[in-house]
Amino acid sequence: MLIKSLLLDSPKQVKSSLHTPYKSNQVLSCYLLDLGSLPRMKMKASPILTTLFAAAVGFFIGVSFPVDVTPKLQCGILPWSSCFSHSTMLGRLWGAPFRNSSSRTPNVTSSAPSVEVATATNTEEGSERRLPPGIVVSESDLHLRRLWGSPTQDSPARKYLLALAVGYGERANVNATVHKFLDNFDIVLFHYDGRTTEWDIEFKWSKKVTHVSARKQTKWWFAKRFLHPSIVVPYDYVFVWDEDLGIDNFAAEPYLDIVRRHGLEISQPGLDTTNGLAPTYYITARKNGSEMHKTDAGGEHCSDVHKRPCSGFVEVMAPVFSRDAWRCVWHMIQTDFVHAWGLDSNFWRCVDDPEEQIGVVDAQYLVHHAVPTLEGQGEKEKGGRLQVKARQYEEMFAFRSRVSRADNEVANRTSIQN
Structure with missing residues (x-):
């Protein structure tokens, strides 16, 4: 089983198994199916490896049920930042460990969600777009008006x-x-x-x-x-x-x-x-x-x-x-x-x-x-x-x-x- 391989096999075997072209959901299923056998396993790994394994299991459980609870902020710290959503972050982290060499070429027919980045555009509309349309007056004239009286009577x-x-x-x-x-x-x-x-x-x-x-x-x-x-x-x-x-x-x-x-x-x-x-x-x-x-x-x-x-x-x-x-x-x-x-x-x-x-x-x-x-x-x-x-x-x-x-x-x- 994959979990036993990760824990008990040699580093070379682990590396080989990780490069097996599993789909991400198949890998997660293997992890989850093997959770019940954890108590029966004879843990030969060191405490450090056990801790790393627990962290990995927690991570994969968390990203399997994504909930968008964070505001969409301008995150200039990260190189791919610009109002990124959980789908973009997940796509970058999820696919990287399981990507084979052929997947490095972009797939233009992929159905993965695209990221639309909000950028300022140079349009004919200016800053008045911030106003409610009903108050915008884009035209004027050269007609003189009074300083007194009702404007409706001018x-x-x-x-x-x-x-x-x-x-x-x-x-x-x-x-x-x-x-x-x-x-x-x-x-x-x-x-x-x-x-x-x-x-x-x-x-x-x-x-x-x-x-x-x-x-x-x-x-x-x-x-x-x-x-x-x-x-x-x-x-x-x-x-x-x-x-x-x-x-x-x-x-x-x-x-x-x-x-x-x-x-x-x-x-x-x-x-x-x-x-x-x-x-x-x-x-x-x-x-x-x-x-x-x-x-x-x-x-x-x-x-x-x-x-x-x-x-x-x-x-x-x-x-x-x-x-x-x-x-x-x-x-x-x-x-x-x-x-x-x-x-x-x-x-x-x-x-x-x-x-x-x-x-x-x-x-x-x-x-x-x-x-x-x-x-x-x-x-x-x-x-x-x-x-x-x-x-x-x-x-x-x-x-x-x-x-x-x-x-x-x-x-x-x-x-x-x-």
């Missing part, structure tokens, strides 16, 4: 948002623009000259709009930091405009009626060619007698409807975005760039069908005065305006390079997967 956020980068020197034109948007619009002014309090003194509406100030920054720098998609969720459309636009022939609500009717996700008002600066791109010029247009193809400067800027194009000076389109455009704005030159050439990426969902509204049009306010914000001792212009071109070329590299990475991954 006026709600407006349907649309106007964002303007402004300097105090252009306050007359900004005042005219704001008056076109007071109804149904929340308004945020991005001050690039640091002057904000003067507006409250001169214009009554100033106390009803949001002011954000950072010296010598462009509207795209502000937009990246203060027009996050979660902030503009309440707004159906977002106007991200320059301050130097003449709007005598523009009305916001009729403009949006045309945008909705033609399914435009990204748009701009047409530019008046009889006044102000001539348009840089002919597609943005207002067409007389037209409500809106989506292409300049077939004209003198554009022969291919599928090439930008012949279609699917608006400029950065006065774009209007749907909520969904802005979410995409916001992610394309580069944090380390301030001028965003070249961004408008890639607006088409943020709609499903650029030739149908990007257009110019002719019935509501603007005059572009082209006041170079920010170009004068450079350091005069280092070139002033020329210095600013040099950075604009550097950013444009760098942005093109990043877009091209990103496109190539996608193309390479696609070819590998196929």
Whole structure:
């Protein structure tokens, strides 16, 4: 019997018997069946061996009836620790003495329980997952609220948002623009000259709009930091405009009626060619007698409807975005760039069908005065305006390079997967 062999046989024989390919439950059965013969055995072993034998029997009896009574703790002391359970510990200790040489190769078809280790993962959800879902508010707006009264009686956020980068020197034109948007619009002014309090003194509406100030920054720098998609969720459309636009022939609500009717996700008002600066791109010029247009193809400067800027194009000076389109455009704005030159050439990426969902509204049009306010914000001792212009071109070329590299990475991954 196995127990007698362990006690009475030679060490060599014991070693041989232990390496016999018994299953663990068979070995335990042999131990238990032989317990009744213990009193009748003539113990020839030393007291030390008897003690070791008793300890071994107690161990095998204990692990045969595992009960999970210990908490699952992070046990960094042991090399296999990380919320281990009794099954992992037992698996390591139980199998080792009875494992033959062939069992050292992992058996991928084994039905033994696997250990799932809880690790921190980098997901879109942040620390707010610790909160009960009913209290989490992941969206906001730029609507001003009172310090008094019941929150339930506050006026709600407006349907649309106007964002303007402004300097105090252009306050007359900004005042005219704001008056076109007071109804149904929340308004945020991005001050690039640091002057904000003067507006409250001169214009009554100033106390009803949001002011954000950072010296010598462009509207795209502000937009990246203060027009996050979660902030503009309440707004159906977002106007991200320059301050130097003449709007005598523009009305916001009729403009949006045309945008909705033609399914435009990204748009701009047409530019008046009889006044102000001539348009840089002919597609943005207002067409007389037209409500809106989506292409300049077939004209003198554009022969291919599928090439930008012949279609699917608006400029950065006065774009209007749907909520969904802005979410995409916001992610394309580069944090380390301030001028965003070249961004408008890639607006088409943020709609499903650029030739149908990007257009110019002719019935509501603007005059572009082209006041170079920010170009004068450079350091005069280092070139002033020329210095600013040099950075604009550097950013444009760098942005093109990043877009091209990103496109190539996608193309390479696609070819590998196929």
